[in-house]
Amino acid sequence: MLTLFHQTLCPLSRYVRLILGEYGIEVHLHEERFWERREEFMLLNPAGQIPVLMADGQPPVPGAAIIAEFIDETMPPERGEDRLLPASIAERVEVRRLASWFNDKFHTEVSGPLVSERVFKRYMTVAQGGGPPDTDAMRAARHNIRYHLAYIGWLVRTRDWLAGDRLSLADLAAAAHLSATDYLGEVPWNADEAAKNWYARVKSRPSFRAILADTLAGLPPAVSYADLDF
Amino acid sequence: MLTLFHQTLCPLSRYVRLILGEYGIEVHLHEERFWERREEFMLLNPAGQIPVLMADGQPPVPGAAIIAEFIDETMPPERGEDRLLPASIAERVEVRRLASWFNDKFHTEVSGPLVSERVFKRYMTVAQGGGPPDTDAMRAARHNIRYHLAYIGWLVRTRDWLAGDRLSLADLAAAAHLSATDYLGEVPWNADEAAKNWYARVKSRPSFRAILADTLAGLPPAVSYADLDF
DSSP: OOOEEEEETTTTHHHHHHHHHHHHHEEEEEEEOOGGGGHHHHOOOOTTOOOEEEEETTTEESOOOOOOOOOOHSSSSGGGOOOSSSSSSSHHHHHHEEEEHIIIIIIIIIIHHHHIIIIHHHHHOTTTTTSSHHHHHHHHHHHHHHHHHHHHHHHHHSSSSSSSSOOHHOOOOHHHHHHHHTTTOOGGGOOOHHHHHHHHHHHHGGGGGHOOOOOOTBBBBTTTOOOTTO | EEEEETTTOHHHHHHHHHHHHHHHHEEEEEEEOGOOOOOOHHHHHHOOOOOOEEEESSSSSHHHHHHHHHHHHSSSSSSGGOOOOOSSSSHHHHHHHHHHHIIIIIIIIHHHHIIIIIIIHOOOOTTHHHHHHHHHHHHHHHHHHHHHHOOOHHTEEESSBTTBBOOOOOHEEEEEEEEHHHHOOOOGGOHHHHHHHHHHHHTSGGGHHHHOOOOBBBBOOOTTTTTTTT
């Protein structure tokens, strides 16, 4: 059995949940208040960050990108064409490039600040970095997301899925970050019709169901968050 | 023939140069002023960041971690034991964890700010982000590096190399970031004897020679930078 140390609205954790969901692999979810720097958790991941995946007989696997490689190497699907990291070198480069685009760039510029300011900070003490949301950081994130939506729209106007002909880690990364942002009602879907249509396709996949059922006490999702016809 | 779009003191670019150096693979170096966001370069990597590796017949490969995976998958050394990314799953997790520790965490907390503030900003216009160095950012980096040196020291007091029994991508990542920091005279080597001894071993490898011969016009290296007995 796998255990994922995560937070419900952490987009990097959602990425891992979506990968496992696509492969039909069950995982036990452990909500980790990583900002408390709990001693047992720091032993699992000295960097103190989520997500961390635990698999029987293996060392703890930290970080979204490293977990994705680990799953690909240890639990690939039976049918090669279902693989979220394709076999050809050129496709692997493109899938990894776009997964990193969302897990690193989008996370730094959009989903990281929004989720930290609006969600994680609510639970933190002042010493842990808590306090009122930084409105400058949120304003910058709301500005930046429009460029990312336009980029997604541009990609899916030339391809079926973000990295090419088939669903890949790239789509799951983008959708994971957008879903956390969408929970907060922070995605201006009207800004790009093609991006919206692509997200509607990803959102309707069975792997997305658990994500859409998420709710946080005291912070309900935006009205259309779980709506497949948003 | 390979081409690497890089900057001499960019630690992520140095990581790629060290990997290629260990494998004895020649590369043409192209100094890219990425902050100018040159149109042809933005086509190679829409994220606008270095390093980017170009290989004949392949799409541009952006980013240190993705380049490392690409080299491992397309140009592995003949002898398996010389591989910088080991074969066993547990070792792969540990090597990738530590490579990410330096390429992401150390870069964010230490080498990125120091190289940006002291080097890249010298060449940038104000519109590109240039100007006087941010002394707060540099002070934080100088504070943070001590924790990282202590972590390296702790690791190599229990293992021969950072990730285990053999040299791996983890050592090259750590050494790449330290070397850029050391060029600027910003590594307090006396703070950890074990870390210093480990770095002396990496520094004396043939793959390091080109790195130690680097010089920037108007910004000479610190006195002991190229000294193997520092």
